[in-house]
């Protein structure tokens with residue numbers, strides 16, 4: 754076994770604050786949406802919780818953004834600059850998760866210090882962090898005060914449109930978390946990647962098991 758330090762402390766702190774915050778946003782968002790059906794919090798408390806956690810996560814997003822912008826960790830998100838090779842590698846990885854892993858094939862990706870993500874992961878994380886998360890946050894801020902941001906809300910087609918985009922992103926994140934946690938459980942042991950996101954170290958099999966990554 755070789756130990757590789759792959760997740761630095763700021764990334765780990767950002768990640769677990771983000772994960773806990775997203776779960777709170779999902780829970781309080783459901784409470785706001787289904788007022789009368791869910792009675793864990795009052796409507797007022799659910800809105801207050803949703804707003805506070807939302808703003809905390811926006812600040813946390815900027816920690817992630819500037820850390821990756823100002824250090825060399827950002828390149829993890831886009832290792833391959835040739836689009837054809839990138840898509841081929843991502844497709845190979847999808848094929849592995851959908852077929853190869855069930856037939857004992859070796860994982861096409863091997864974790865390295867500057868190559869912790871496989872192509873499918875880096876593509877998914879890039880889309881989530883550069884597009885879906887910002888859209889979720891911007892629509893959230895607009896809905897937080899539709900009067901103050903009336904011009905922007907109207908430019909986007911009105912409150913209903915902004916709300917629909919916000920809810921569609923919410924549905925995306927519910928699915929993302931399930932798929933994300935499942936894929937994170939496919940290390941050489943089911944808890945290996947979770948442990949790595951806690952202490953920073955991935956244990957790499959020197960002689961990889963066919964179905965490990």
Ligand code: HEM
Nearest residue numbers: 760764768771772775878881882930933934937946947950
């Ligand atoms: C219960 C919730 C979650 C759990 C248990 C979880 C678990 C993990 C684990 C174990 C990793 C490291 C393995 C890997 O790199 O694939 C990871 C990485 C990552 N997760 Fe999560 N996650 C959760 C929620 C989220 C959410 C809500 C987001 C985004 C909105 C997210 C975005 C990411 C990103 C971008 C990385 C890569 C971070 C980096 O190394 O730069 N995760 N997650």
